[in-house]
Amino acid sequence: MTNFNVNATAASLLGFLHERPMAGWDLVATAQQRIGNFWSLTKSQVYRELSTLARAGLIEAGERGPRERQPYTITQAGRDAFREWVLREPDQETIRFPLLLTVMFGEHLPPEHLAVFLASHRERHAARLEMYEEQHAGIPEEYRERNPFSVATLEFGIAYERAALEWFDNLPASIRNPVAGRREDFDCLK
Amino acid sequence: MTNFNVNATAASLLGFLHERPMAGWDLVATAQQRIGNFWSLTKSQVYRELSTLARAGLIEAGERGPRERQPYTITQAGRDAFREWVLREPDQETIRFPLLLTVMFGEHLPPEHLAVFLASHRERHAARLEMYEEQHAGIPEEYRERNPFSVATLEFGIAYERAALEWFDNLPASIRNPVAGRREDFDCLK
DNA sequence: TGGTACATGTAACATGTTACATGATTAG
DNA sequence: CTAATCATGTAACATGTTACATGTACCA
Numbered sequence: 001m002t003n004f005n006v007n008a009t010a011a012s013l014l015g016f017l018h019e020r021p022m023a024g025w026d027l028v029a030t031a032q033q034r035i036g037n038f039w040s041l042t043k044s045q046v047y048r049e050l051s052t053l054a055r056a057g058l059i060e061a062g063e064r065g066p067r068e069r070q071p072y073t074i075t076q077a078g079r080d081a082f083r084e085w086v087l088r089e090p091d092q093e094t095i096r097f098p099l100l101l102t103v104m105f106g107e108h109l110p111p112e113h114l115a116v117f118l119a120s121h122r123e124r125h126a127a128r129l130e131m132y133e134e135q136h137a138g139i140p141e142e143y144r145e146r147n148p149f150s151v152a153t154l155e156f157g158i159a160y161e162r163a164a165l166e167w168f169d170n171l172p173a174s175i176r177n178p179v180a181g182r183r184e185d186f187d188c189l190k
Numbered sequence: 191m192t193n194f195n196v197n198a199t200a201a202s203l204l205g206f207l208h209e210r211p212m213a214g215w216d217l218v219a220t221a222q223q224r225i226g227n228f229w230s231l232t233k234s235q236v237y238r239e240l241s242t243l244a245r246a247g248l249i250e251a252g253e254r255g256p257r258e259r260q261p262y263t264i265t266q267a268g269r270d271a272f273r274e275w276v277l278r279e280p281d282q283e284t285i286r287f288p289l290l291l292t293v294m295f296g297e298h299l300p301p302e303h304l305a306v307f308l309a310s311h312r313e314r315h316a317a318r319l320e321m322y323e324e325q326h327a328g329i330p331e332e333y334r335e336r337n338p339f340s341v342a343t344l345e346f347g348i349a350y351e352r353a354a355l356e357w358f359d360n361l362p363a364s365i366r367n368p369v370a371g372r373r374e375d376f377d378c379l380k
Numbered sequence: 381t382g383g384t385a386c387a388t389g390t391a392a393c394a395t396g397t398t399a400c401a402t403g404a405t406t407a408g
Numbered sequence: 409c410t411a412a413t414c415a416t417g418t419a420a421c422a423t424g425t426t427a428c429a430t431g432t433a434c435c436a
Contacts, residue, residue: 007422007423008286008288008291009423009424011291012291012295015291015294015295015298018298023387023388024387024388024389025386025387025388034294035290035291035294037285038285038286038287038290038291039286039287039290039291040284040286040424041424042424042425042426043387043388043389044389044390044424044425044426045423045424045425047388047389047390048389048390048423048424051389066386066387066432066433067386067387067388067431067432067433068386068387068388068389068431068432069386069387069388070387070388082298083298083299086292086295086298086299087299087303089307089310090288090289090291090292090307090311091288092288092311092314093285093286093287093288093289093290094230094285094286095227095228095283095284095285095350096198096228096229096230096283096284097228097229097283097346098198098280098281098282098283099280099283100225100228100229100283100343100346101198101201101202101205101225101228101229101280102276102280103339103342103343104205104224104225104339104340104343105202105205105276105339106338106339106342107337107339108205108208108272108273108276109273109276109277113277117279117280120279121280121282124282145364147297148296148362148364148365149293149294149295149296149297149365150294152293152296152361152362152365153290153293153294155357155360156287156290156354156357159353159354159356159357160285160350160353160354162353163349163350163352163353164346164349164350166349167345167346167349170345171342172338172341172342174335174338175338175339175342197394197395199395199396213415213416214415214416214417215414215415215416230396231396232396232397232398233415233416233417234396234397234398234417234418235395235396235397237416237417237418238395238396238417238418241417256404256405256414256415257403257404257405257414257415257416258403258404258414258415258416258417259404259414259415259416260415260416381436382435382436383434383435383436384433384434384435384436385432385433385434385435386431386432386433386434387430387431387432387433388429388430388431388432389428389429389430390427390428390429390430391426391427391428391429392425392426392427392428393424393425393426393427394423394424394425394426395422395423395424395425396421396422396423396424397420397421397422397423398419398420398421398422399418399419399420399421400417400418400419400420401416401417401418401419402415402416402417402418403414403415403416404413404414404415404416405412405413405414405415406411406412406413406414407410407411407412407413408409408410408411408412
């Protein structure tokens with residue numbers, strides 16, 4: 001058997017459905033909250049994966065509740081497929097960082113312009129770090145012991161954001177604090 | 191005008207073509223080397239983008255060289271489209287980190303198993319950091335001054351890998367060094 | 381009764397991945 | 409002569425994004 005190979009996104013949905021039956025809406029919210037920091041997904045994707053999983057028999061739709069709510073329950077086949085996924089060596093992470101592209105091609109834009117982008121991104125990272133740290137401070141000790149896993153993923157987020165901030169703050173002055181003016185140096189304005 | 195909106199991948203190709211005409215093969219190699227650490231692309235994608243860009247008039251194919259080599263030159267329209275792209279506020283980065291999914295669902299696999307995954311990923315990150323640091327040490331001072339941009343992106347890689355290693359090394363013992371045995375605790379083996 | 385949050389879904393499109401097919405040139 | 413590397417590309421598929429369409433229930 002072991003016939004249906006789930007992808008990481010579908011596997012995550014199966015992971016959450018181990019806890020309790022949920023509808024697409026709940027799954028979107030749950031995923032956003034629990035894995036959104038390192039795994040993005042949209043509701044379109046979730047609904048699509050759900051119908052695929054249902055067709056493959058890995059989950060089963062229950063009766064519609066209020067507001068057309070459609071709960072799904074994981075099946076034994078679903079638990080099997082999930083287990084198979086979770087035991088596979090995880091792929092390398094992929095990072096796609098558009099700001100770094102802009103930095104790489106930095107000679108093609110006015111330095112003040114790049115500095116504005118950097119400042120605004122720095123702020124986003126500072127805000128995220130603050131948010132993560134608040135969340136981290138709010139974790140009760142007993143939870144930390146019984147489920148160290150989600151704490152660990154949060155700690156990755158904190159480590160990442162700290163590294164990002166440090167990077168922003170250690171950029172050379174030539175990039176971070178350009179002298180305004182002297183625009184004729186830059187080919188984008190020729 | 192300003193009619194053709196390039197995506198970040200296509201824009202990067204245009205960015206490289208500012209320097210000199212290149213064929214798809216060169217562009218793949220160049221991209222891998224210069225932006226591969228924070229922007230992945232495959233050769234299929236490159237060839238597809240190249241024909242799209244050519245059809246849109248942003249680049250022009252030259253005469254075939256040896257081995258059917260097909261060089262492309264950027265056009266004025268291409269430079270315009272690139273400039274438009276580079277002046278736009280870059281999107282947030284996306285990180286997709288499968289290992290963190292596995293960690294999040296860590297209660298579903300035997301702890302020794304997770305520990306093996308963590309160790310192997312830790313090693314990859316250590317190797318990447320070492321590579322980056324070697325590259326960084328090899329940059330001549332004059333280059334650093336004249337093109338601080340690619341140095342900055344490399345430094346991001348270093349900051350990121352250091353943060354990752356620190357995270358691995360500070361994982362709680364319950365995740366990093368599980369006691370073997372006691373398998374009946376884990377629902378994946380029920 | 382009107383706005384907001386809940387809830388599901390489709391369609392079209394954009395992007396990214398994998399597998400395959402083909403041939404040229406070079407180094408040993 | 410033959411294996412490796414260079415070089416281009418297509419086809420099929422998987423995944424991800426955006427915009428749209430529809431309707432329900434609650435609450436002020």
